[in-house]
Amino acid sequence: xxxxxxxxxxxxxEVTAAAVAVLREVAPDVTIEEHLIGGVAYDTHGDPFxxxxxxxxxxxxxxxxxxxxxxxxxxxxxxxxxLRPESGLLALRKALGCYxxxxxxxVQPGLExxxxxxxxxxxxxxxxxxxxxxxxxxxxxxxxxxxxTAYNTMRYxxxxxxxxxxxxxxxxxxxxxxxxxxxxxxxxxVSELWRRDVTALRDREYRGVHLNHEYVDSVAMLIVSDPSRxxxxxxxxxxxxxxxxxxxxxxxxxxxxxxxxxxxxAGLFEPIHGSAPDIAGKGVANPAAAIMSAGMLLRxxxxxxxGANQIxxxxxxxxxxxPTRDLGGKADTQTFTRAVLSAxx
Amino acid sequence: xxxxxxxxxxxxxEVTAAAVAVLREVAPDVTIEEHLIGGVAYDTHGDPFxxxxxxxxxxxxxxxxxxxxxxxxxxxxxxxxxLRPESGLLALRKALGCYxxxxxxxVQPGLExxxxxxxxxxxxxxxxxxxxxxxxxxxxxxxxxxxxTAYNTMRYxxxxxxxxxxxxxxxxxxxxxxxxxxxxxxxxxVSELWRRDVTALRDREYRGVHLNHEYVDSVAMLIVSDPSRxxxxxxxxxxxxxxxxxxxxxxxxxxxxxxxxxxxxAGLFEPIHGSAPDIAGKGVANPAAAIMSAGMLLRxxxxxxxGANQIxxxxxxxxxxxPTRDLGGKADTQTFTRAVLSAxx
Ligand SMILES: CC(C)[C@H](C(=O)O)[C@@H](O)C(=O)O
Ligand SMILES: CC(C)[C@H](C(=O)O)[C@@H](O)C(=O)O
Numbered sequence: 047x048x049x050x051x052x053x054x055x056x057x058x059x060e061v062t063a064a065a066v067a068v069l070r071e072v073a074p075d076v077t078i079e080e081h082l083i084g085g086v087a088y089d090t091h092g093d094p095f096x097x098x099x100x101x102x103x104x105x106x107x108x109x110x111x112x113x114x115x116x117x118x119x120x121x122x123x124x125x126x127x128x129l130r131p132e133s134g135l136l137a138l139r140k141a142l143g144c145y146x147x148x149x150x151x152x153v154q155p156g157l158e159x160x161x162x163x164x165x166x167x168x169x170x171x172x173x174x175x176x177x178x179x180x181x182x183x184x185x186x187x188x189x190x191x192x193x194x195t196a197y198n199t200m201r202y203x204x205x206x207x208x209x210x211x212x213x214x215x216x217x218x219x220x221x222x223x224x225x226x227x228x229x230x231x232x233x234x235x236v237s238e239l240w241r242r243d244v245t246a247l248r249d250r251e252y253r254g255v256h257l258n259h260e261y262v263d264s265v266a267m268l269i270v271s272d273p274s275r276x277x278x279x280x281x282x283x284x285x286x287x288x289x290x291x292x293x294x295x296x297x298x299x300x301x302x303x304x305x306x307x308x309x310x311x312a313g314l315f316e317p318i319h320g321s322a323p324d325i326a327g328k329g330v331a332n333p334a335a336a337i338m339s340a341g342m343l344l345r346x347x348x349x350x351x352x353g354a355n356q357i358x359x360x361x362x363x364x365x366x367x368x369p370t371r372d373l374g375g376k377a378d379t380q381t382f383t384r385a386v387l388s389a390x391x
Numbered sequence: 392x393x394x395x396x397x398x399x400x401x402x403x404x405e406v407t408a409a410a411v412a413v414l415r416e417v418a419p420d421v422t423i424e425e426h427l428i429g430g431v432a433y434d435t436h437g438d439p440f441x442x443x444x445x446x447x448x449x450x451x452x453x454x455x456x457x458x459x460x461x462x463x464x465x466x467x468x469x470x471x472x473x474l475r476p477e478s479g480l481l482a483l484r485k486a487l488g489c490y491x492x493x494x495x496x497x498v499q500p501g502l503e504x505x506x507x508x509x510x511x512x513x514x515x516x517x518x519x520x521x522x523x524x525x526x527x528x529x530x531x532x533x534x535x536x537x538x539x540t541a542y543n544t545m546r547y548x549x550x551x552x553x554x555x556x557x558x559x560x561x562x563x564x565x566x567x568x569x570x571x572x573x574x575x576x577x578x579x580x581v582s583e584l585w586r587r588d589v590t591a592l593r594d595r596e597y598r599g600v601h602l603n604h605e606y607v608d609s610v611a612m613l614i615v616s617d618p619s620r621x622x623x624x625x626x627x628x629x630x631x632x633x634x635x636x637x638x639x640x641x642x643x644x645x646x647x648x649x650x651x652x653x654x655x656x657a658g659l660f661e662p663i664h665g666s667a668p669d670i671a672g673k674g675v676a677n678p679a680a681a682i683m684s685a686g687m688l689l690r691x692x693x694x695x696x697x698g699a700n701q702i703x704x705x706x707x708x709x710x711x712x713x714p715t716r717d718l719g720g721k722a723d724t725q726t727f728t729r730a731v732l733s734a735x736x
Contacts, residue, residue: 164509
């Protein structure tokens with residue numbers, strides 16, 4: 047199988063290198079090809095998602111992404127929107143047809159103390175957030191800034207809602223069988239459609255799954271004050287962006303949050319943290335989320351659950367014994383990565 | 392001065408009665424007139440914001456609202472959208488021209504243990520969230536659900552952005568002088584306008600205030616993991632809805648969150664919690680947020696800061712000595728209210 051890695055900007059190259067080292071160990075038969083995306087791709091090719099990268103994806107079985115973007119005051123942010131690093135990422139998601147973004151939120155036994163929440167609330171949390179990734183306000187073409195007015199359009203169609211809801215129901219069947227669909231149906235028509243279609247799909251095809259609906263404002267509160275009430279959460283793009291970053295507080299660091307984006311073709315696997323320009327190049331970034339994303343790549347992209355489990359166990363061990371700085375420990379990127387490598391059985 | 396009270400649905404009447412009792416004590420010269428809104432108004436007049444209520448607002452100096460809406464499976468939710476209880480609330484906000492919703496998030500000394508956050512994170516938190524309340528996706532007329540597609544439009548104009556940003560800058564001048572403006576400018580044109588206009592206003596008129604910009608996903612995470620980094624937060628309607636409910640976890644209960652909505656005419660003062668149909672009529676609801684909203688009414692609506700301070704001190708005392716059930720205590724609505732009344736100096 048062929049994997050394309052796109053290290054990107056900031057700490058992206060450092061954490062991707064760590065993930066690749068682990069991947070080579072667990073799946074030595076895999077071919078790895080590296081390409082550019084984001085700000086570095088713009089600097090080299092004048093395009094944050096250049097044709098050469100696009101071409102390389104054609105026969106890829108999975109894509110491992112680092113991070114894209116610079117500091118708030120970076121020169122990239124002064125470019126026209128379609129040339130900025132983030133646009134490269136959005137175009138990549140679109141090109142791969144990855145409509146379902148899976149973000150597991152898990153508190154490892156023995157790591158409850160890392161959470162800003164009281165330990166009894168954090169203990170045992172195991173939530174899967176399924177975020178719709180190709181629709182809503184992110185991609186709708188009806189958008190404009192013009193003089194003193196601007197707008198964006200939050201649009202969904204039934205097929206878009208159903209395909210991502212299917213992923214959530216399917217995931218729930220492997221887990222505790224409960225899906226919470228999140229919307230703002232008391233205010234938005236687009237949420238009314240969302241709620242109607244998710245309900246209809248459950249009634250038609252997933253009667254064994256328990257479905258409930260909650261408002262996004264309420265979920266924002268409950269997911270941190272009572273996280274164990276949730277099993278699978280499914281929601282639209284913008285709400286999912288907010289809720290999944292928020293949920294990262296539960297384990298205690300964005301540095302512990304991997305993700306998998308699945309869809310029509312090759313899946314896209316990436317840590318959910320940003321490019322952290324303030325620590326880029328210093329060798330201190332926490333590569334755990336990138337390594338765990340490589341684990342998700344093995345599980346969902348290459349259908350190798352044993353390899354994925356191997357990685358998860360090794361990361362959990364390394365986190366306990368060699369916590370990185372974001373977790374209050376001392377390990378740098380290399381020390382942590384070595385710890386993972388030597389914990390692989 | 393004349394105050395209109397709109398107790399509304401669920402626990403609204405109970406908590407409003409408590410707030411009125413306190414208000415009568417602190418401001419005995421005030422005239423209070425009660426009217427219907429929400430589900431009860433629909434049941435009586437076939438309209439969640441009936442003309443008789445509209446008329447009563449004309450010469451009001453301030454409005455004290457309870458809560459509106461029923462349970463998720465309430466019959467009201469099967470009505471056409473414009474007849475539902477929530478639409479009554481939205482129409483009320485519009486009728487009053489209340490474009491700036493102030494939601495203070497404060498952890499009272501000695502009450503840190505109520506927070507799901509570790510006490511050292513909750514201690515001393517004092518944030519003011521300023522939410523734009525009449526624009527964005529909530530009110531834009533360009534919205535539709537039609538067959539298998541639906542959309543809403545997130546629109547802002549420069550005057551809408553400036554008037555709410557002014558409130559935030561003004562508030563920051565009375566506080567620590569820092570404003571964080573929250574948007575999703577890496578994806579949305581409407582956020583690009585928001586950011587540009589907030590920045591320009593600061594540069595023109597509020598040079599003494601320190602302004603920074605953060606993305607909504609990042610703020611969702613940081614507001615709970617590092618709340619003391621914020622002073623005043625200003626944001627658009629939908630982001631403000633999510634972030635202010637979320638911020639309620641910091642003090643530990645929605646029951647501790649009052650709000651003030653200010654604008655062109657009379658202000659609107661309401662607790663941010665919902666109608667809690669499960670406990671309605673049982674006399675156990677926590678009226679603290681409603682009573683504190685009456686305090687905000689005195690401060691912002693009638694310009695009587697001494698009365699407001701009196702209420703705030705009495706509520707803090709009552710919370711320590713007679714915590715309600717949502718706070719792990721035993722006090723019912725009446726016991727708590729009596730405690731506030733007897734703590735007034
Ligand atoms: C960088 C940005 C465009 C992106 C998003 O909003 O999707 C990021 O926040 C994420 O969640 O992956
Ligand atoms: C009830 C609902 C329409 C309302 C809103 O979204 O504004 C509520 O959540 C609030 O925050 O006051």
